[in-house]
Amino acid sequence: MAKKLLIIDTDCGIDDAQAIMMALAAPDVEVLGITCVFGNTAVENVCQNVLKVLSVCERQRIPVFRGSAGPLVGPANTVRDHFGTDGLGDVLKDKDPRWEEKIQREHAVSAMIRLVSENQNQVSLMAIGPLTNLALAVRLDPGFPQKLKDLYIMGGNMEGKGNVTLCAEFNFAMDPESAYIVLEEFLCTTYIASWEYACRNSLPWEFFEQLVNQDAPAARFMKTITAKCWAYSKEAMVNKRDVYFGPCFVSYDAYAMATCIDSSVLTESIECPVRVELQGSIARGMMVVDRTNQLKKNHSVFVMTKCDCAKLSQLLLKSLRQPCRK
Known part of the structure; x- marks a missing residue:
């Protein structure tokens, strides 16, 4: 059976790292490349974070490409404390001084277009950061979306609840214009794991303890980068997720990745x-779900609502049992 071909577009924070490791652990998935975009932190940090994840999992041969450093309109706003200033909890001291030599010279958007054109209708694109690189791809190559097999997005919302502003989810709020372009012009099969979807299918904090206390390098890495991060502490101050959904563990980007890897996760x-x-x-930045077709659009997407949390849990557990050779 042929492997599922995957490109991951990421602003590599802690939950992105978890999602990337989930893809690396899947035996029937081949990651063609990882494209980086600003978001949780500056794009330079994102590149270093991706390289670190690949190193932990001993998968350094996967090419990494630097992409957009800011949104289509206006200045970049990456000063966030959700995952620390570096995106991985501000705890890693062994930074690689030669990291730039390990990043491909080709721009992420060009690489995305090239890899998809070389494998038309075979590549799944996983977007787990702001959608700037994707918007630029369709501007450079208007036929790019039609060459994809499908598109998975972690972002947006479906109930008007926001986690970074009153009404908008982080990835869409960081670049609303790009999110607008992607959801208007990408006519390929599209699945959206919204903020509320992830929160409504949350896992208990006891599972998180089980997850990071496994005896494997990836699990130890995840335990390290979450150790001082308030977003991964059940004792931390009450946040918007707690107000809307109650205390819970949510690894946001993993929800989109899990469905891409195993479609039966989505119920x-x-x-x-x-x-x-x-x-x-x-x-601004809010995603409107038009269930009564008042917008008169000719393109629909699949907005995820329920998942098999047991299958999700198993994929999460497996993702941190790395490195594993394929």
């Missing part, structure tokens, strides 16, 4: 048009 979804709001001081 329910809504097929309908969506649009990203670009105006207003409150709703």
